[in-house]
Amino acid sequence: MKCPYCGNEMTSGVVQSARQIFFTTKAHKNWFTPDIAGSEEIILSSHNWTRPTCSAYHCPDCKKVIVDYETAQQ
Numbered sequence: 001m002k003c004p005y006c007g008n009e010m011t012s013g014v015v016q017s018a019r020q021i022f023f024t025t026k027a028h029k030n031w032f033t034p035d036i037a038g039s040e041e042i043i044l045s046s047h048n049w050t051r052p053t054c055s056a057y058h059c060p061d062c063k064k065v066i067v068d069y070e071t072a073q074q
């Protein structure tokens with residue numbers, strides 16, 4: 001994947017966490033399970049019960065990581 005900022009080829013990899021990874025427009029103060037029904041949250045990770053993992057691309061020059069959640073478990 002080409003970096004949308006500089007156009008250089010990005011490094012393919014993963015973002016991992018001990019817990020499910022999600023995007024939300026409102027940060028939560030305490031841990032909770034994403035409310036998919038509320039549709040404010042988008043699950044980014046797959047393998048959420050074993051090793052939450054997101055497919056991602058990294059540009060070291062721009063210090064950007066792009067997450068691809070096409071295969072995430074919604």
Ligand SMILES: [Zn+2]
Nearest residue numbers: 003006059062
């Ligand atoms: Zn870049």
